[in-house]
Amino acid sequence: xxxxxxxxxxxxxxxxxxxxxxxxxxxxxxxxxxxxxxxxxxxxxxxxxxxxxxxxxxxxxxxxxxxxxxxxxxxxxxxxxxxxxxxxxxxxxxxxxxxxxxxxxxxxxxxxxxxxxxxxxxxxxxxxxxxxxxxxxxxxxxxxxxxxxxxxxxxxxxxxxxxxxxxxxxxxxxxxxxxxxxxxxxxxxxxxxxxxxxxxxxxxxxxxxxxxxxxxxxxxxxxxxxxxxxxxxxxxxxxxxxxxxxxxxxxxxxxxxxxxxxxxxxxxxxxxxxxxxxxxxxxxxxxxxxxxxxxxxxxxxxxxxxxxxxxxxx
Numbered sequence: 001x002x003x004x005x006x007x008x009x010x011x012x013x014x015x016x017x018x019x020x021x022x023x024x025x026x027x028x029x030x031x032x033x034x035x036x037x038x039x040x041x042x043x044x045x046x047x048x049x050x051x052x053x054x055x056x057x058x059x060x061x062x063x064x065x066x067x068x069x070x071x072x073x074x075x076x077x078x079x080x081x082x083x084x085x086x087x088x089x090x091x092x093x094x095x096x097x098x099x100x101x102x103x104x105x106x107x108x109x110x111x112x113x114x115x116x117x118x119x120x121x122x123x124x125x126x127x128x129x130x131x132x133x134x135x136x137x138x139x140x141x142x143x144x145x146x147x148x149x150x151x152x153x154x155x156x157x158x159x160x161x162x163x164x165x166x167x168x169x170x171x172x173x174x175x176x177x178x179x180x181x182x183x184x185x186x187x188x189x190x191x192x193x194x195x196x197x198x199x200x201x202x203x204x205x206x207x208x209x210x211x212x213x214x215x216x217x218x219x220x221x222x223x224x225x226x227x228x229x230x231x232x233x234x235x236x237x238x239x240x241x242x243x244x245x246x247x248x249x250x251x252x253x254x255x256x257x258x259x260x261x262x263x264x265x266x267x268x269x270x271x272x273x274x275x276x277x278x279x280x281x282x283x284x285x286x287x288x289x290x291x292x293x294x295x296x297x298x299x300x301x302x303x304x305x306x307x308x309x310x311x312x313x314x
Contacts, residue, residue: 006062010049010305011110012036012069014085014135014185014221017045018299019052021060022307026121027298030056036126039201040206042080049093051101057101064160066310067093068302069111070136075153080106084160084171084184085136100239106310109202112147112156113305115140118145118257122296126253128297129247131158132302133240133269136171141251159183163242178246181239184262190232194218201219202226205273230268237269241276241292248290249282259295270294 002023011018013036020031032052037044053065074193079093097105100186130140139158141148149155159179160172167176171185180186192213195204199266202221207213224299244256257275262269274292281289295301 005311006060007307007310008053008056008065009060009303010067011302011306013046014070017048018303020102020303020307021056024311025122025303026117026308030060040086040088040265042088045088046096049097049214050105052065053101053163064310065101065103066306067098067105067107068110068306070110070138073107073109073153075108075149078105087137095249104314106313108309110302111138111140112149113309114259114301115142117189117297117301117305118295118311127253129251129256131256131258133183133258133262134260135184137183158247161197161243161246169250178243182236183241184215190236191215191218194228198228201228205227222268233268234272238276242271242280244273244277245280247288253290256290256292257295258292258296259301261299263298
């Protein structure tokens with residue numbers, strides 16, 4: 001029997017909230033994006049979520065809602081305990097959305113739901129590390145075909161392995177995390193440093209036009225052939241590869257899948273990441289080197305995976 005149910009998938013990141021109506025095959029029927037409220041508290045984000053849900057339900061009959069959110073999720077009760085790049089704390093998102101919509105809701109970490117989408121609908125990797133590169137770095141583990149969360153959902157915080165304790169401060173409060181070196185936030189920091197070092201350069205000029213230098217500024221400069229911007233991306237990609245090598249050394253996996261918004265830059269990010277992952281691989285002649293591949297669904301994996309998770313639990 002064909003599963004005709006539809007679910008709403010919501011992916012809450014540090015800068016945007018992506019939503020979609022998705023069927024059981026992972027097909028996106030409708031989608032919408034809103035900026036994450038600057039305040040990014042539970043109340044502010046809930047208001048955006050309910051507005052998006054109402055928008056989708058006006059045109060589609062949905063049976064459930066799935067939410068993937070950046071930060072630490074208490075599983076399966078669906079409380080967002082804490083997030084490094086958002087202001088919500090102890091936010092009972094599942095309870096609030098179920099009360100407001102009268103629909104069943106399931107809530108998980110955003111990288112976990114993205115990993116679910118890749119594991120179910122992408123390449124058939126039974127053992128896989130997903131690294132999502134967006135505002136921060138998220139991580140999802142698929143081990144023996146199952147999402148690994150730890151006993152209460154607090155495991156697999158891959159973005160916060162420490163690459164250098166003397167490194168830059170991370171949004172989580174520690175220093176030298178993977179996220180502090182290889183995320184969109186890190187790209188913004190590197191771009192601002194480059195603009196300060198070369199105030200007449202293209203990054204600084206584009207930043208002045210936009211009002212400030214961000215990671216998007218660096219991407220635009222790269223697209224215009226700027227050598228300094230290319231060097232910034234090469235440094236970002238190398239740190240991404242260092243973190244990937246560390247993860248691949250811990251877990252024996254079939255592949256490391258890279259998702260999130262920044263993977264849309266393609267080989268600009270992935271080529272230096274692959275090179276560093278090979279350079280720092282442990283015993284490559286004995287263990288081999290896990291391939292580093294782009295996510296099948298790119299930045300869409302979170303909202304698709306959130307919807308699939310919801311359909312699996314209804």
